[in-house]
Amino acid sequence: MPVCDVCGKEMRMEDGVILTTAQVTESPRYWGFGFSRKWPSFHEQHPDGAGIATIVAQQADQKTGWLVCETCARMFTYDRQEAKDRVREVLANPDKEYGRATDAKKVMLAALKAWQTLYPDTGAGKDEGSKAKAAGKPKSRSLLIALVVVAALAAAAYFLFGIRP
Numbered sequence: 557m558p559v560c561d562v563c564g565k566e567m568r569m570e571d572g573v574i575l576t577t578a579q580v581t582e583s584p585r586y587w588g589f590g591f592s593r594k595w596p597s598f599h600e601q602h603p604d605g606a607g608i609a610t611i612v613a614q615q616a617d618q619k620t621g622w623l624v625c626e627t628c629a630r631m632f633t634y635d636r637q638e639a640k641d642r643v644r645e646v647l648a649n650p651d652k653e654y655g656r657a658t659d660a661k662k663v664m665l666a667a668l669k670a671w672q673t674l675y676p677d678t679g680a681g682k683d684e685g686s687k688a689k690a691a692g693k694p695k696s697r698s699l700l701i702a703l704v705v706v707a708a709l710a711a712a713a714y715f716l717f718g719i720r721p
């Protein structure tokens with residue numbers, strides 16, 4: 557039985573929609589669900605976010621469409637008619653592909669946005685942030701560090717995508 561590619565629930569293809577890799581991976585809500593529910597030990601294994609570029613590359617690299625149940629579909633912005641048409645296409649041809657996500661920066665920023673919402677005190681700015689909090693100072697320095705980390709991770713994602721044919 558097919559499963560929802562987001563939550564893993566068993567479902568009939570006819571009952572869901574098929575979204576493209578870009579539609580799924582460019583959504584911060586997908587990453588929020590991912591980091592908190594889909595990969596529950598990810599944060600424990602990568603408390604500083606070091607594994608984000610790798611998981612972004614993996615997820616964005618999928619060429620086939622994503623079967624999504626009606627509940628999970630609410631996380632995304634998409635054209636419903638197109639998404640239902642894809643279900644018919646894939647039922648007729650299971651090998652049908654809709655392409656990997658090509659805007660690495662957009663995917664990376666969606667993932668980082670979700671990460672920072674879930675774990676505002678993690679990442680390179682953590683120690684600076686707690687010190688600033690303790691001293692009652694604004695966290696401008698940790699914000700700057702966080703932006704540098706964002707830029708570095710986005711560059712890493714570009715590199716990971718860039719080495720692919």
Ligand SMILES: [Zn+2]
Binds near residue numbers: 560561564624626628
């Ligand atoms: Zn689902």
